[in-house]
Amino acid sequence: MRKLQRRDLLIAGGALSAAGVASWDNLRGRMAGRGMARSPVAVIKAASYNVDLVSRIRSGVEACRLDVRGKSVLLKPNLVEFDAATSINTNVAVVAAALEVFQSMGAAAVKIAEGPGHRRDTWDVARMAGYRTGIEGFDARFTDLNRDDVSAVPRFADEGEFYLPNTALRADLIVSVAKMKTHHWAGATLSMKNFFGLVPGAVYGWPKNKLHHIGIERSIVELNRVFRRTFGIVDGIVGMEGNGPIQGTPKAAGVLVMGADLVAVDATCCRTMGIDPEKVKYLGLAAGLDPRPLGHIDAERIQQRGERPESVRTDFALVESFRHLRL
Amino acid sequence: MSPTSASVRELLFRAQNSDGGWGYFPGKESWLEPTAYAWLALSGASGSTAASDRALTLIAGWQRPDGGWSPNGRVKESTWVTSLALIVLAAARRTAGAPFQRGVEWLMGAKGVEGSWLNRAAARLGLLDPGRDLSLTGWPWLAGTSSWIEPTAHALAALRKASGRADIVARIGEGTAQIWSLRCVDGGWNYGAPNALHVNLPSYPETTALALAGLAGSSHPKLADAVERARGLAAQTRSPMASAWLALALRLHGVEPPASLAAPGEEGDILVNALHALAASDGNWHLLGGSPSAPVPVAPHARAGGGR
Numbered sequence: 001m002r003k004l005q006r007r008d009l010l011i012a013g014g015a016l017s018a019a020g021v022a023s024w025d026n027l028r029g030r031m032a033g034r035g036m037a038r039s040p041v042a043v044i045k046a047a048s049y050n051v052d053l054v055s056r057i058r059s060g061v062e063a064c065r066l067d068v069r070g071k072s073v074l075l076k077p078n079l080v081e082f083d084a085a086t087s088i089n090t091n092v093a094v095v096a097a098a099l100e101v102f103q104s105m106g107a108a109a110v111k112i113a114e115g116p117g118h119r120r121d122t123w124d125v126a127r128m129a130g131y132r133t134g135i136e137g138f139d140a141r142f143t144d145l146n147r148d149d150v151s152a153v154p155r156f157a158d159e160g161e162f163y164l165p166n167t168a169l170r171a172d173l174i175v176s177v178a179k180m181k182t183h184h185w186a187g188a189t190l191s192m193k194n195f196f197g198l199v200p201g202a203v204y205g206w207p208k209n210k211l212h213h214i215g216i217e218r219s220i221v222e223l224n225r226v227f228r229r230t231f232g233i234v235d236g237i238v239g240m241e242g243n244g245p246i247q248g249t250p251k252a253a254g255v256l257v258m259g260a261d262l263v264a265v266d267a268t269c270c271r272t273m274g275i276d277p278e279k280v281k282y283l284g285l286a287a288g289l290d291p292r293p294l295g296h297i298d299a300e301r302i303q304q305r306g307e308r309p310e311s312v313r314t315d316f317a318l319v320e321s322f323r324h325l326r327l
Numbered sequence: 328m329s330p331t332s333a334s335v336r337e338l339l340f341r342a343q344n345s346d347g348g349w350g351y352f353p354g355k356e357s358w359l360e361p362t363a364y365a366w367l368a369l370s371g372a373s374g375s376t377a378a379s380d381r382a383l384t385l386i387a388g389w390q391r392p393d394g395g396w397s398p399n400g401r402v403k404e405s406t407w408v409t410s411l412a413l414i415v416l417a418a419a420r421r422t423a424g425a426p427f428q429r430g431v432e433w434l435m436g437a438k439g440v441e442g443s444w445l446n447r448a449a450a451r452l453g454l455l456d457p458g459r460d461l462s463l464t465g466w467p468w469l470a471g472t473s474s475w476i477e478p479t480a481h482a483l484a485a486l487r488k489a490s491g492r493a494d495i496v497a498r499i500g501e502g503t504a505q506i507w508s509l510r511c512v513d514g515g516w517n518y519g520a521p522n523a524l525h526v527n528l529p530s531y532p533e534t535t536a537l538a539l540a541g542l543a544g545s546s547h548p549k550l551a552d553a554v555e556r557a558r559g560l561a562a563q564t565r566s567p568m569a570s571a572w573l574a575l576a577l578r579l580h581g582v583e584p585p586a587s588l589a590a591p592g593e594e595g596d597i598l599v600n601a602l603h604a605l606a607a608s609d610g611n612w613h614l615l616g617g618s619p620s621a622p623v624p625v626a627p628h629a630r631a632g633g634g635r
Contacts, residue, residue, distance in 0.1 A: 119533070120531075121569055123596075124565065124568070124569070150399075151401070152403075163402055202358060202360065203398055203406065203469075204468060205467075205472075205477075209467070213440075213471060247523065247528070319524065
C-alpha cells in the first residue's frame, strides 16, 4: 500500500480518504454511449520554438473551425512559477504567436491573464519567463488574476459561492495556452488543469489550497464547468516529464495540440505522452459530467486533424504513483 | 520625508476610492489588503487624517459577525486578512475596543486542519508521511484548509499586538515554531513546503521576508542566519513587491536593506507602492513589529549602515 504523502494530508485535512473521486468509476460508466458530435483536435508538429509558430497555430485554430471575429479573447498561459533550469511555463514564443493569430483573425481584443499558484509577484514571474519583453504590449494587455476584482459564482462544488476574477468571467473566449506536463498529484496538467490559475489568490491564498481540499480532480472539472467558452493550445514543443509540474525534467515532444473541446485536447495530449486518458481521473469526471459532459475522451469521438497522436507519441516519464497511467 | 516616499504617498492619496479603501490597482474595487497597507503607509503623514478615518470606517464595516474580516466587500467569508485588520486597529490604538477583541478571538480559533487528531494518529501508525511536524499548527488562508507561511506570519504579527494572555502567548509560540519547522534548506522560506516528493524546494524572497516579519520580536539560534539569507535575497531580487517586503522585514530586525533594492515600478500597483512607502527608512515599518525587543544578533557587515 502506498504510504500517504504530505499532499494527502494537505488536501484531506480531517479525512484521510480522497473525497470527491469515489464516484468516478460510476461516472465513467455513464459517459459511455453519449451522443455528442465528434470534437476536432489538431496536432501540429513544431520541432522548436524557432520555427514559424504563427502559421502552425493558425492552421490548428482553422482546422478546429474556431471563429473569434468580434470576440474578446483572454489568453491564459501557464506561469505557475519560474525556474530557468527547466520548462515550467508556456514558452513565451507560443503565447506571442497565439496573440498574433487571434488578432489577425479579427478578435475585438486579446488580453493575457494569469494567477500563479505560489508566487506573489505575478509581474515578476512574467518578467522572468520573458513575457514582458517577448510579447508586444504585454504590460498593457496583462491582468494579474490573483488580484483582480471578483464576482461570486453559485454552486461551485459544495461551496455556496465561489469567487472568480471578472477579467475571466467577462471574456467571450478563454484560450488555455497550457504546457504539456506530467503532474505528481493529478497525473498530467494540460489545458484543463491550467484553469487553477484563474482562481484568485487574494481570496484563496498562495497556494490555492482550497482547491486541494475540494479535491484536485473535482476542482478541475468545476472550473471547466464554469468556464465553457474555451479553446486550448497546449505547448508540447518542450514539455515536462517526471516530477511535474515544477520539479520535473524538460521533455521535447515537438507538438502543439489544439481544440475547443478541452477534454478531447487533453485526452489527445495524453495519448501523445504515452498516458491512457481513460485512467486520468479528472478526464473521466469531465467526460461523465451529468447532465452536460464537458467533452470526449474516446478516440472515436475525437476528429484528429494534423498528425495522429500515435505517430507523434513520445512517452513522458511518470512518477511511481502514476505509473499505472501508462498507455 | 524622502522624495520617493513623498511621491508614493501622494499617489496613494490620489488613488483612494470613494468608499475609503484602496484597490490593488487604481480604479479597481477596494480590498482589505491594499487598504491596510496604504493606511499603515500614510499613518501620521501630513494631511492624512481624513483619508485615514475614511479607510478605518471601511475596514470596521467589513468585520463579519464571526469576528473575522472578509477580503473585500463582495466575499462573504472571514479570511487571513483578519490579521491585517487587527494590525491596523492596533496602529490606530483601538486594541481596547470590541472589534479588536472579537477579531483576536476569531484568529485564536483559526488553525490549519492538517493537525487533526486523525492525521496525527495516522502519522503515528506510519500510514501517513506528513512532511510536517503535526504537533505544530499555524494559520490557514481561510477556514477548513491547511496552514501556510504567509497567513501564519501575519497572524503572529497581529497577535503580538494583543494582550499577553497565556493562550495567546502559547499560540504565538506554536506558530513561531511552525515557521521554523517549514524553513527551506537554503535558509529562507517559500509558501510552506520545504520539499515535495523528497526534493528540496527553494525559498522565495517575498515569503522569506514575510516569515521574518512574523518572527520579529522573537529569538531563535538561527535567526541571524535567516536574516542574512533575506539580505542576500534582497540584493538579488528584481521583484518590486519582494524588495519592499524584504526591506520591511530587514528593518524590523534592525538591519539596513541593500541600496540596490528594486523600485516600486510603473504598473500603478497600489499594494507595491504602499509597501515601498511603509518600508522606507522614514516609513512606518515599525507598525508591523511586535512588542519592542532588542535587535537580534546579525553578522557585523549586515548591520544598519554597514552595507556594501
